[in-house]
Amino acid sequence: MLLDIMVPVAIVYGCVVALVFVFQSHLVYYPQIGREVAITPQAYGLAYETVEIATEDGEKLAAWWVPATDARGTVLIFHGNAGNISHRLDYLLMFSRLRYSTLIVDYRGYGTSTGSPSEEGTYRDATAAWRYLTVQRGVRGADIVLFGESLGAAVASWLAARHAPRALILASTFTSAIDLGAQVYWFLPVRLISRFRYDNLSNLGAVKAPVLIMHSRDDDIVPFAHGQQLFAAAREPKQFLELRGGHNSGFVFAREEWVRALADFLDRHAPEGRGQ
Numbered sequence: 001m002l003l004d005i006m007v008p009v010a011i012v013y014g015c016v017v018a019l020v021f022v023f024q025s026h027l028v029y030y031p032q033i034g035r036e037v038a039i040t041p042q043a044y045g046l047a048y049e050t051v052e053i054a055t056e057d058g059e060k061l062a063a064w065w066v067p068a069t070d071a072r073g074t075v076l077i078f079h080g081n082a083g084n085i086s087h088r089l090d091y092l093l094m095f096s097r098l099r100y101s102t103l104i105v106d107y108r109g110y111g112t113s114t115g116s117p118s119e120e121g122t123y124r125d126a127t128a129a130w131r132y133l134t135v136q137r138g139v140r141g142a143d144i145v146l147f148g149e150s151l152g153a154a155v156a157s158w159l160a161a162r163h164a165p166r167a168l169i170l171a172s173t174f175t176s177a178i179d180l181g182a183q184v185y186w187f188l189p190v191r192l193i194s195r196f197r198y199d200n201l202s203n204l205g206a207v208k209a210p211v212l213i214m215h216s217r218d219d220d221i222v223p224f225a226h227g228q229q230l231f232a233a234a235r236e237p238k239q240f241l242e243l244r245g246g247h248n249s250g251f252v253f254a255r256e257e258w259v260r261a262l263a264d265f266l267d268r269h270a271p272e273g274r275g276q
Helices: 002-025 090-099 118-136 153-160 176-185 200-205 224-233 256-268
Strands: 049-054 060-066 072-076 101-105 143-150 167-173 210-214 237-242
Touching: 002 153, 049 118, 060 090, 060 118, 072 090, 072 153, 090 101, 101 118, 118 143, 118 153, 143 153, 153 167, 153 200, 167 256, 200 224, 210 224, 210 256, 224 237, 237 256
Parallel strands: 072 101, 072 143, 143 167, 167 210, 210 237
Antiparallel strands: 049 060, 060 101
16 A cells, blocks of 8 residues: 555656756746846936947847946946846945946846856856956956855856955855755755756855855845855955845845945955045
């Protein structure tokens, strides 16, 4: 009797595992959510330039360059796994008020960018964005702050491990995609079947720039412990900023005291001649 029950259950479970293995990219990327570019920085009173960035493998990435008057540096923003650059205008406004120019880019397959997202693809996108700033815009690497939220933080940390930015800021992110997946899908052998790593923890071991970790105890998607582990793994100088609110509501721009803490962090780690 027990065998009669276990065999069908095992078959169904095996089918579920196989389906997750084949279609797991659909659990990582959500470019279809808010695919249309609904609003531009102009709606926030920000002057901006629409930019198209070419990657080494032939994709064309949609991006916005938002210059700041008397800029104190440049922030390269990598957003999370859903929506597009038009859903992150509050970041652009915040950094503009802090007198930082920004470049925000849509990964391949997001917004109006060409291609389909993949882990290696997002790294190529990040490299192309860095190259655009340092080569075409002539921005020094020492003046570039890398900012990543959620999935974008893993892209930012990967880039920071391979270049020398002014600072690295990680918001509401995980130790690795595998660690988070194993927690969320505890009933699946995630560590055996995952094709995605996005290993923030390993990346931080190679990052020499100052690091700011921001995370909320109320985060309902990425547990607070992930932020704590990342902070422990980061080299000095480093800082932890505790936020409040859920994963999709606990943003640094939501409270003035958090914005001041971010500004103070950037001031402390400004290149010579870039202070107040």
